[in-house]
Amino acid sequence: MRNYTPVIEFILLGIPNTEGLENMLFVLFLTFYLFTLLGNLLILLAILTSSTLHTPMYFFLGNLSVFDIFFPSVSSPKMMLYLMGQSRTISYQGCASQLFFYHVLGGTECFLYTVMAYDRFVAICHPLRYMVIMNQRVCAALTVGTWLGGCLHGSILTFLIFTLPYCGPNEVNNFFCDIPVVLPLACADTSLAQRVSFTNVDVVTLVCFCLILTSYSRIVLSILKISSSEGRRRAFSTCSAHLLSILLFYGPVMLIYLRPASSPWLDSAIQVLNNIVTPSLNPLIYTLRNKDAKMALRKVLTQKVYTSGL
Numbered sequence: 001m002r003n004y005t006p007v008i009e010f011i012l013l014g015i016p017n018t019e020g021l022e023n024m025l026f027v028l029f030l031t032f033y034l035f036t037l038l039g040n041l042l043i044l045l046a047i048l049t050s051s052t053l054h055t056p057m058y059f060f061l062g063n064l065s066v067f068d069i070f071f072p073s074v075s076s077p078k079m080m081l082y083l084m085g086q087s088r089t090i091s092y093q094g095c096a097s098q099l100f101f102y103h104v105l106g107g108t109e110c111f112l113y114t115v116m117a118y119d120r121f122v123a124i125c126h127p128l129r130y131m132v133i134m135n136q137r138v139c140a141a142l143t144v145g146t147w148l149g150g151c152l153h154g155s156i157l158t159f160l161i162f163t164l165p166y167c168g169p170n171e172v173n174n175f176f177c178d179i180p181v182v183l184p185l186a187c188a189d190t191s192l193a194q195r196v197s198f199t200n201v202d203v204v205t206l207v208c209f210c211l212i213l214t215s216y217s218r219i220v221l222s223i224l225k226i227s228s229s230e231g232r233r234r235a236f237s238t239c240s241a242h243l244l245s246i247l248l249f250y251g252p253v254m255l256i257y258l259r260p261a262s263s264p265w266l267d268s269a270i271q272v273l274n275n276i277v278t279p280s281l282n283p284l285i286y287t288l289r290n291k292d293a294k295m296a297l298r299k300v301l302t303q304k305v306y307t308s309g310l
Helices: 022-049 056-070 076-083 092-125 127-133 136-162 179-185 191-224 229-257 264-288 291-309
Strands: 009-012 089-091
Touching: 009 076, 009 092, 022 056, 022 076, 022 264, 022 291, 056 092, 056 136, 056 264, 089 092, 092 127, 092 136, 092 179, 092 191, 092 229, 136 179, 136 191, 179 191, 191 229, 229 264, 264 291
Parallel strands: none
Antiparallel strands: 009 089
16 A cells, blocks of 8 residues: 555635625525524414414425425535635644535435425325325324435445545545545545445435336326316325426536536536525525415514514
8 A cells, every 4th residue: 555645634726717796695694594493483483373284285385394494504605614714724634524415415305306296296296095094103203204214325335435535635525525626636446435336326316316206196196187287286286396496406406417528517506506696596486475474474473573673
């Protein structure tokens, strides 16, 4: 074995071609981050306090809000620190933690969207048996399964990437640590880790996406059989928010991990959309077209304003 000096820290190069725009980017990303935290906390509070929202659909939506609070917190605080002029270095353990939590939460979201698609399938295709099939025990088991699956997914990837030796260079060509930018820095043969890690990501993403497509194919066929136009409209409206969130999530993921060639600037821009913008949009997506959610949110905000006035 040849001698080498192990890397103890990495340098985050940030978003390419944005020199001189740090202050503007800081304000923009901080706004999105705060809106994400506030919007998802309000939705979570509305679901917890409103008895009308104690249904399986809103139970899973509450889990999605928890996810959307944690997911941007993996990379946003560190990115905003160096946009303020702080150090761009991140410790070896910090880099491993970013990659681990990013893929734990990313895998969990894949599974959660699949579960939410199944929930909509049961609600529309088997409405009379909906509360029997999606009982509390089933909802709890599906939720625990999504988080355990995400933890297993992230653990496998982190183990594969960080059991490799790193001896320099240590410059990460992105604003946070992820597989495509960390793996090329390893001082060993990465072919096995590359095949297994990308196969892992691809398989999880494609299997979940295919299951979602299967659920919505059955949903569309059931909706088309509804005789009244009002009934079809209401059925489609219950699925439209979920479909939009799926497109916003799976689009960036497929562009990053399923493309044969990579572009540092495009990859960073897609990651900004996936990590920062999309979590801030989900509260709007799920409330603008949902009368029950809007009423519950209005009630929560009214109570908060009334309490503050007192």
